[in-house]
Amino acid sequence: MRGETQTSIDINRSPRPLAEFLPPEELKAAVARYETRRNPEGLFRSAWNYTEQGLNQLTDEESDRRAYYFQYAQSLIGMLMHRDRTHQDTLLGALVLSTYLPVFQKRGLDETVTSEDCRDVYRSLGGAMAYLQPLDVDVPPQWRMAETAVLALAARTSNPDLLLYPTSPREEMSAEASLNHDSYFFDNDSKIPIQQKLIKTSRSYDEWITVLTLQPLVEKGFRKIRLDNPEDLTDQINYLISLIVAETTGSRLEGYEKDFLNYLSKAVAAHRFRAKNEKQAA
Numbered sequence: 640m641r642g643e644t645q646t647s648i649d650i651n652r653s654p655r656p657l658a659e660f661l662p663p664e665e666l667k668a669a670v671a672r673y674e675t676r677r678n679p680e681g682l683f684r685s686a687w688n689y690t691e692q693g694l695n696q697l698t699d700e701e702s703d704r705r706a707y708y709f710q711y712a713q714s715l716i717g718m719l720m721h722r723d724r725t726h727q728d729t730l731l732g733a734l735v736l737s738t739y740l741p742v743f744q745k746r747g748l749d750e751t752v753t754s755e756d757c758r759d760v761y762r763s764l765g766g767a768m769a770y771l772q773p774l775d776v777d778v779p780p781q782w783r784m785a786e787t788a789v790l791a792l793a794a795r796t797s798n799p800d801l802l803l804y805p806t807s808p809r810e811e812m813s814a815e816a817s818l819n820h821d822s823y824f825f826d827n828d829s830k831i832p833i834q835q836k837l838i839k840t841s842r843s844y845d846e847w848i849t850v851l852t853l854q855p856l857v858e859k860g861f862r863k864i865r866l867d868n869p870e871d872l873t874d875q876i877n878y879l880i881s882l883i884v885a886e887t888t889g890s891r892l893e894g895y896e897k898d899f900l901n902y903l904s905k906a907v908a909a910h911r912f913r914a915k916n917e918k919q920a921a
Contacts, residue, residue: 654818654832654847655810658691659746663698666691669809677718679725683733686715687807690740693747702748709744713737727771731783734767735790735805742802746825752799760802761794765887768880785837785853785876786821791883792907795900800824801908803833817845824911831911838872849910856906864899879903 658666670692673685693708716737719725738760742752764787771784786805793803803822813819820832834844836852844850857875861868869875882896892900 654820654823654830655806655813657828657830658694658807658809659696659828661691661695661697663695666695679719679722679729679733682715682719682722683729683736684808686712686719686733686736687809689715690736690743691807691809694743695747705747706744709740709747713740728783731767731771731787732805734770735764735787738763738767739805742804752802754797754799757794757797757799757802761791761797762887764791764794765883769884769888782837784880786835788876788880788883789835789851789853789907790822791887792900792904795883795904796908798908801911803907815845817843818847819844820848826911833910837876849913851907851910856903860899860902860906863902864895866895866899 666688669688670685673681673688676682676685689708689712693705693712716733719729719733742756742760744750745752745756768784768787768791790803790805793801796802801824803824805822806820810823811819811821819834821835822833823830824833832848834848834850836850838854839852840850854872854875857879858868861875869878879899882892882900886892886897886900
């Protein structure tokens with residue numbers, strides 16, 4: 640069975656472990672907790688709980704049963720999409736989960752995630768951002784939208800090893816704030832946790848966590864490609880998102896626009912190697 644040693648992780652001093660290696664009773668309790676909640680937030684949590692149940696490798700579930708969990712998670716997202724007055728953060732989170740369900744299912748069934756899967760994730764994330772545009776940094780979902788852009792930049796590499804996965808609500812939470820993280824790279828049945836920030840922060844994170852700060856990367860991208868850098872943060876992030884949306888919906892980009900996205904995709908991917916090198920050197 641994959642990753643049996645992962646069950647020994649001290650979850651009080653490290654990021655929350657992958658769903659693959661949680662005690663099955665913990666996941667079953669989470670499913671039961673949100674099973675009957677039909678408000679948008681409850682549906683969202685329930686969809687994630689079923690996803691994590693499908694991922695868990697410490698049970699003897701048959702493959703068709705695992706596939707059902709992911710299909711049911713998708714149906715819960717469909718229900719959520721038809722609810723009135725859904726907060727945009729919840730709506731975008733649901734669209735992101737829906738995007739990743741096919742690759743989560745592959746993980747749950749121990750199948751290989753491919754370059755084409757990454758391209759599908761990129762196109763779907765671009766569609767999610769397009770669905771919720773326009774973006775204004777002063778109103779929701781300004782941070783969730785920027786978070787999604789970072790996920791898209793990683794998927795854009797078409798490299799499964801560089802695919803950045805969103806964390807579940809369970810994984811985002813920790814008894815210690817210094818261990819919180821928003822996403823992770825999947826690495827040999829373990830995770831390389833990433834804390835995403837829009838601007839530089841003075842908050843300290845545990846040595847387990849690699850901090851990815853978006854604005855400095857975007858500003859450096861403007862300088863590298865020798866583009867005029869907008870002073871306003873809204874304009875900077877909107878420019879990035881507009882290029883992702885344009886590329887994923889089939890619009891033709893200029894060479895310098897592709898260079899800008901190429902630089903940022905490499906910059907996001909570099910966080911995987913930096914974190915791994917630091918871990919090996921420790």
